[in-house]
Amino acid sequence: xxxxxxxxxxxxxxxxxxxxxxxxxxxxxxxxxxxxxxxxxxxxxxxxxxxxxxxxxxxxxxxxxxxxxxxxxxxxxxxxxxxxxxxxxxxxxxxxxxxxxxxxxxxxxxxxxxxxxxxxxxxxxxxxxxxxxxxxxxxxxxxxxxxxxxxxxxxxxxxxxxxxxxxxxx
Numbered sequence: 001x002x003x004x005x006x007x008x009x010x011x012x013x014x015x016x017x018x019x020x021x022x023x024x025x026x027x028x029x030x031x032x033x034x035x036x037x038x039x040x041x042x043x044x045x046x047x048x049x050x051x052x053x054x055x056x057x058x059x060x061x062x063x064x065x066x067x068x069x070x071x072x073x074x075x076x077x078x079x080x081x082x083x084x085x086x087x088x089x090x091x092x093x094x095x096x097x098x099x100x101x102x103x104x105x106x107x108x109x110x111x112x113x114x115x116x117x118x119x120x121x122x123x124x125x126x127x128x129x130x131x132x133x134x135x136x137x138x139x140x141x142x143x144x145x146x147x148x149x150x151x152x153x154x155x156x157x158x159x160x161x162x163x164x165x166x167x168x169x170x
Contacts, residue, residue: 002023002024002025002027002028004031004034004035007024007028007031007032007035007054008031008035008039008047010024010050011032011035011047011050011051011054012044012046012047012050014046016050018053018057018090021050021053021054021057021058021090022057024054024057024058025058026058026060026063028054028058029055029058029060029062029063029066030062032051032054032055032058032063033051033055033062033063033066035047035048035051036048036051036052036055036070039051048080049080049083052067052070052080052083052084052087053083053087053090055067055087056086056087056088056089056090056091056097057090057091057092058092059090059091059092059093059096059097061096064088064091064093064096064097064100067084067085067087067088067100068084068088068100070084071084071085071104071112078111081112082111082112082115083115085101085104085112085115085116085119086115086118086119087119088100088101088116088119089101089118089119089120089121089122089123090119090122091123094123094124094125094128095125095127097119097123098120098123098125098127098128098131101116101119101120101123101128101131102127102131104116105117105131105134105135105139110141110144113135113139113141113144114144114147117132117135117144117147117148117151118147118151120132120151121151129152132148132151132152133148133152135148136148136149136152136154
């Protein structure tokens, strides 16, 4: 079992990337949540971001539920809320994460839908592809329809103006 101190150090390390988080086990989830909730200061933004990503990687029911709750909590900074959505794409339990992402495709905010689309693209399951196909056909925003098409591997992307506006999404 990894200690809270070790988890804290991993999340705070500026060289930590998502693949480094794969070493964390389900027993780390309470400590990761605690770090996100109690290390709230502008100096800890990166550590809190990595905590959300770690929860996505570990992907226990508790971790995924926390990410969904964070995404829906208006008291939490918008940036962390949308990152919670994006972090669902790191889940090793892909079907479980996909079930949480599908309803987010109907969210009223562009950024939430964009991050849900990116997360579904990362998951890459048949269910995620079906959700992306629905986005490609039905989303009210042309940029998100284009992004879904790109994630589905379609090469015909429309006019250059859409490409330039899509670059701003990254």
